[in-house]
Amino acid sequence: MSRKLKIGIFGxxxxxxxxxxxxxxxxxxxxxxxxxxxxxxxYRPPHKAGNHPSTAQDRLTMARLxxxxxxHLKVSDIELKxxxxxxxxxxxxxxxxxxxxxxxxxxxxxDSLKQFHLWRSPAGILKEVTLAVYRxxxxxxxxxxxxxxxxxxxxxxxxxxxxSDIRAMIGKKxxxxxxxxxxxxxxxxxxxxxxx
Numbered sequence: 560m561s562r563k564l565k566i567g568i569f570g571x572x573x574x575x576x577x578x579x580x581x582x583x584x585x586x587x588x589x590x591x592x593x594x595x596x597x598x599x600x601x602y603r604p605p606h607k608a609g610n611h612p613s614t615a616q617d618r619l620t621m622a623r624l625x626x627x628x629x630x631h632l633k634v635s636d637i638e639l640k641x642x643x644x645x646x647x648x649x650x651x652x653x654x655x656x657x658x659x660x661x662x663x664x665x666x667x668x669x670d671s672l673k674q675f676h677l678w679r680s681p682a683g684i685l686k687e688v689t690l691a692v693y694r695x696x697x698x699x700x701x702x703x704x705x706x707x708x709x710x711x712x713x714x715x716x717x718x719x720x721x722x723s724d725i726r727a728m729i730g731k732k733x734x735x736x737x738x739x740x741x742x743x744x745x746x747x748x749x750x751x752x753x754x755x
Contacts, residue, residue: 564661567596567691568654570638570647572604573618575747576625577725577739579718581632583693586715587666588631591691596666597635597654598622601645605679612726613752615639624742648680651687664691664711676704685709693717729753 569584576598584596600618613621619636626632637653638645647665654663665688667675672692675681685705693713725735730753735744748755 564658565591565593565664566654566658566661567591567593567664567666568599568635568651568688569596569666570599570601570645570650572722573598573600573622573625574613574722575618575621575725575739575743575752576600577720577722578737579720581625581629581740582716582718583666583668583713584632585629587664587691587693587713590713590715591664591711593631593664595631595633597633598626599635599638599650602638602642603644605644605646613750617746617750617752621739621743621746624746625740627740627742646679648678648683651684655687663688665689666691666693666713668693669695672710681705726753729755 567584567587569580571580573580580598584598587593588596600615600622602615616639619634619639622634626634638650641649651663651665665684667690669692672690675690678684689708690705690710691713692710693715695717720738725738728735729747739747747753
């Protein structure tokens with residue numbers, strides 16, 4: 560008897576994807592026993608519409624370079640193919656169509672959980688997935704107005720690192736070695752992204 564498929568969905572700008580993203584994906588995968596975690600670069604995030612230093616194709620390529628060598632981490636181009644503003648509810652419904660019988664987990668940070676009620680159709684999202692919320696160390700936030708069965712808390716190390724920090728470092732000609740995968744660092748230099 561085969562065990563039920565468990566899939567993680569991890570969306571974001573990934574502008575650029577960094578070691579912190581990979582840490583969250585891998586710790587969540589191990590904690591929940593997921594067979595796969597899909598990084599899903601947004602074509603145009605609702606909260607950052609039209610404000611990208613790199614192209615959507617650049618971010619997709621960097622995400623693919625980031626997961627290279629880890630057979631459990633994959634990249635989905637679903638939001639780039641759909642184009643337009645990338646709403647999570649549309650993405651999780653598409654994953655549900657692709658994996659009709661799987662347990663789907665939407666991976667997000669605790670900061671995102673606090674804004675979840677402002678997202679487009681939170682109820683529509685929760686109909687398809689369980690939230691896998693990566694906790695900040697020492698934090699004890701609660702998922703307001705979300706059934707406890709629809710939230711799984713993930714405990715693990717967290718790097719105080721953001722894509723905007725990395726872009727700023729590159730703009731100041733500071734080295735980002737070990738903050739992103741080496742393939743990603745080389746791609747950034749080759750494409751002269753973020754002022755590199």
